Amino acid sequence: MEQKIPLAERMRPKRIEDIAGQEHLTGTTGALRLMMKNKQIPSLLLWGPPGVGKTTIAEVLASELKMPFHTLSAISSGVKDVREVIKKAKDAGLFGKGSPLLFIDEIHRFSKSQQDSLLGAVERGIITLIGATTENPSFEVIPALLSRCQVYVLEPLTKDDLIRLVDRALTEDSVLTKKNITVKEYDALLKISGGDARKLLNTLELIVYSFPSEPDITITNEAVENTVKNNLPKYDKTGEMHYDIVSAFIKSIRGSDPNAAVYYLARMIAGGEDPKFIARRLIIAASEDIGLANPTALIMANTTFEAVKNIGYPECEIILSQCAVYLATSPKSNASYTAIKDARKFVAETGDLPVPLHLRNAPTRLMKELNYGKSYKYAHDFENNFVHQEFLPEEIAESKFYEPGKNAREHKIREHLQRLWRKKYKY
Secondary structure (H helix, E strand, O other): OHHHOOHHHHOOOOOHHHOOOOHHHHOOOOHHHHHHHHOOOOOEEEEOOOOOOHHHHHHHHHHHOOOOEEEEEOOOOOHHHHHHHHHHHHHHHHOOOOOOEEEEEOHHHOOHHHHHHHHHHHHOOOOEEEEEEOOOHHHHOOHHHHOOOEEEEOOOOOHHHHHHHHHHHHHHOOOHHHOEEEEOOOHHHHHHHOOOHHHHHHHHHHHHHOOOOOOEEEEOHHHHHHHHHOOOOOOOOOOOOHHHHHHHHHHHHHOOOHHHHHHHHHHHHHOOOOHHHHHHHHHHHHHHHHHHHOOHHHHHHHHHHHHHHHHOOOOHHHHHHHHHHHHHHOOOOOHHHHHHHHHHHHHHHHOOOOOOHHHOOOOOHHHHHOOOOOOOOOHHHOHHHOOOOOOOOHHHOOOOOOOOOOOHHHHHHHHHHHHHHOOOOOO
16 A cells, blocks of 8 residues: 555655755744744745645644644635635634644635635634745735735755655665665756656656566666656646746747747647746746847737736737747847846845945935035936946945846947946946
């Protein structure tokens, strides 16, 4: 019987100490660990990629706090199911059993009316909600529900986390320990998993089952690739190939291949992918990979998102295709993306440097007496709406983060900046 249960389920942690990664939440000073210690847990939204422990965290919290546990999947549940769980929770409360924990997987797939049906029960404490999502809750969870929940971000599992999961399964699982299994190479296993612990463990089990009569099994990259190649899953919008396909889609756009972009778009559509998910990725690509090489790309992508929301399938596939082809055939630049990444890194290293006095706001008399805003030069008072002055903190006055890309539009930007800032920067 145990062998029929997938390895990932057999190895699901029962204690918070055994959860892989997420030290910032489950470690000794982590927010979830402290909540558990204080036996108080608010309604939560757990946001992170597939297979990093969202369901496990919900189950462990319910178990450790001895809370009645109910679970719904947003894919297969409706308002009626939600109301039935809430009714059960109310009835249980009459007999002093306490507030149950309701776990909703893929809560971002709930419609507005489905999310609305949760509000009263969450607000009155009839249920404690834990919602799991791979999508940004700011976009996919209604504001009223979002305001009633704490949002916690789960990090992708590291290479070391994933290797430890494999080694633990080989030494602790009652099925796998019956064989003498050696992992000689991990790379292929980790690559195929894409950081998804569930996929990693189930792939490991698939490899082991491909040697049914052999007591001694050596797992190599070649063995993994040969086995998985013949057992590739179909596109699964709930996880398995979801991120592989969208990654190929974005990289095809970045690589200026409209044919590949449309192919992967078709794969996602055929798999029933949420069109808003695709449209959001197009918006990100328009800024990250095209940027100022063609600013119209961002306008096109944002318009696509609005059109997709209003129209839906099947007609919105035409709009998605038009935008994907437009972005793929557009000139490319990641200069804005690189600029903010470099600036963020610089801020992390240099801390909160003081804003130069001449740039500070001076709404009070005291601030004016302290020279806030003094000597600031209003650009529009000067020829060509420009005058030399320092805008960065003194400690980093020579820093440059934006380097125009090598394309026609940013070549003009480069020339413009060179004319303005030739005394300070070299573009």
